[in-house]
Amino acid sequence: MRQRFLINGAGIAGMAMALFLQQNKEVEVCLLEAQEEVDMLEIGITIAPNGMRILEQLGLREQIEAVAKFSRDGLVIADRKGEPLTKFHEAAGGNRIWALSKADLKNIMLGALDPGVLRLGQHVTDVIQTREGVQLEFADGSQLGGDYLIAADGMRSIVRQQMFEQNRLRFTGGICFRGIIPKQPVHVAPDRFMEYWGKTGRVGIVPLPEQRTYWFAVLTARKDSVILEDYQSADLLAHFMEMPPDVTEVLHLAKSQPILREELYELETLDTYANGRVVLIGDAAHAMTPNTGQGGNQALEDAFILAQLLHTSQVEKAFEMLNFVRRERVTKIAKLSRFVGRVGQIRNPLLISLRNSLMRRVPADFQHRKLAEIYELETDR
Numbered sequence: 001m002r003q004r005f006l007i008n009g010a011g012i013a014g015m016a017m018a019l020f021l022q023q024n025k026e027v028e029v030c031l032l033e034a035q036e037e038v039d040m041l042e043i044g045i046t047i048a049p050n051g052m053r054i055l056e057q058l059g060l061r062e063q064i065e066a067v068a069k070f071s072r073d074g075l076v077i078a079d080r081k082g083e084p085l086t087k088f089h090e091a092a093g094g095n096r097i098w099a100l101s102k103a104d105l106k107n108i109m110l111g112a113l114d115p116g117v118l119r120l121g122q123h124v125t126d127v128i129q130t131r132e133g134v135q136l137e138f139a140d141g142s143q144l145g146g147d148y149l150i151a152a153d154g155m156r157s158i159v160r161q162q163m164f165e166q167n168r169l170r171f172t173g174g175i176c177f178r179g180i181i182p183k184q185p186v187h188v189a190p191d192r193f194m195e196y197w198g199k200t201g202r203v204g205i206v207p208l209p210e211q212r213t214y215w216f217a218v219l220t221a222r223k224d225s226v227i228l229e230d231y232q233s234a235d236l237l238a239h240f241m242e243m244p245p246d247v248t249e250v251l252h253l254a255k256s257q258p259i260l261r262e263e264l265y266e267l268e269t270l271d272t273y274a275n276g277r278v279v280l281i282g283d284a285a286h287a288m289t290p291n292t293g294q295g296g297n298q299a300l301e302d303a304f305i306l307a308q309l310l311h312t313s314q315v316e317k318a319f320e321m322l323n324f325v326r327r328e329r330v331t332k333i334a335k336l337s338r339f340v341g342r343v344g345q346i347r348n349p350l351l352i353s354l355r356n357s358l359m360r361r362v363p364a365d366f367q368h369r370k371l372a373e374i375y376e377l378e379t380d381r
């Protein structure tokens with residue numbers, strides 16, 4: 001009989017995992033998603049070279065490039081007046097970063113799934129592991145058994161909560177607002193990814209194809225701050241009034257578009273991602289701050305590496321090995337991401353000016369080397 005792999009959660013991690021596993025016709029793959037439809041929220045996402053290489057392995061590169069835009073003019077971090085603090089050139093390090101709508105990415109991945117793999121409206125509420133397999137219970141009381149469970153159910157993973165001891169989500173002191181503007185603002189450079197670091201927060205502007213623009217704003221705030229619910233784009237505009245015209249124009253245009261608001265959390269490093277027949281991948285295993293744009297890219301890496309390990313090892317061993325192979329790299333990137341967030345959110349004016357002058361002095365070569373480390377896959381070493 002074919003072994004049945006249950007994958008809980010049809011986000012980037014779960015879909016990538018299902019796409020790799022369905023290539024092996026000797027296993028049955030059930031991708032279970034709580035929602036009645038795969039979430040197609042209109043926000044942007046950046047795919048770095050490491051993530052793109054994995055999407056290429058899945059045969060999706062061409063489709064993705066057709067709906068994405070890359071940082072042809074580089075990625076610039078600037079101060080609140082628009083003076084560059086640091087500049088990453090795509091050409092210098094071969095570090096092409098792609099930006100696209102997350103809905104487009106998910107649609108492409110969804111379209112590549114074999115019929116019958118994805119089962120929607122399957123909200124897992126309980127997990128039981130026995131010597132013979134894994135049993136899931138759903139919100140409607142129904143059950144489904146399988147041989148193995150790959151939990152890709154995100155930062156608040158129910159599987160992690162029930163089957164792993166550590167579960168501490170840490171609030172990072174930031175609230176993020178983001179959205180997509182359906183037209184090209186006149187002040188936005190069409191091929192440059194910009195991030196502005198101000199006194200009271202950061203704003204990112206990322207051009208997308210078809211003249212759309214993805215933007216995000218991160219404000220420093222306390223947990224459960226009223227800002228989360230009360231802030232409208234007009235408040236954001238007032239907040240970032242001191243910033244250059246592309247920022248104020250984008251925030252002005254954001255007025256008529258949906259805005260996603262969320263408090264930023266990260267997961268404390270787990271001792272292990274594996275527990276017998278169960279393994280965690282993606283945000284379920286290592287939710288990190290978004291400051292290096294690597295959460296989704298690391299979710300893709302998990303799926304790719306686990307698929308490779310499953311080719312050569314018995315399943316439970318492969319789950320254990322995933323933990324050994326991935327934890328150091330993921331932890332390092334999560335740390336870097338946290339560091340970038342802290343440095344970017346400094347509020348003390350003296351420290352800001354010290355930070356800015358230090359950043360301007362860091363040699364470009366050094367920065368490109370650091371980026372290359374992130375963009376290299378484990379399999380490259």
Ligand SMILES: Cc1cc2nc3c(=O)[nH]c(=O)nc-3n(C[C@H](O)[C@H](O)[C@H](O)COP(=O)(O)OP(=O)(O)OC[C@H]3O[C@@H](n4cnc5c(N)ncnc54)[C@H](O)[C@@H]3O)c2cc1C
Pocket residue numbers: 008009010011012013014032033034035039044045046047122123124125152153154155157158176178216262281282283284289290293294295296297298299
């Ligand atoms: C502001 C911000 C900006 C970001 N920008 C980037 C970026 O530019 N590039 C990048 O690579 N990453 C970025 N990230 C991170 C990235 O979005 C996440 O790391 C990535 O989406 C995680 O994917 P996932 O599949 O692990 O989890 P999720 O996307 O959370 O998917 C989990 C899925 O599981 C389902 N699920 C949950 N519970 C259950 C249950 N009990 N039963 C069944 N199904 C369930 C959910 O409905 C969901 O579909 C950003 C994050 C934030 C917050």
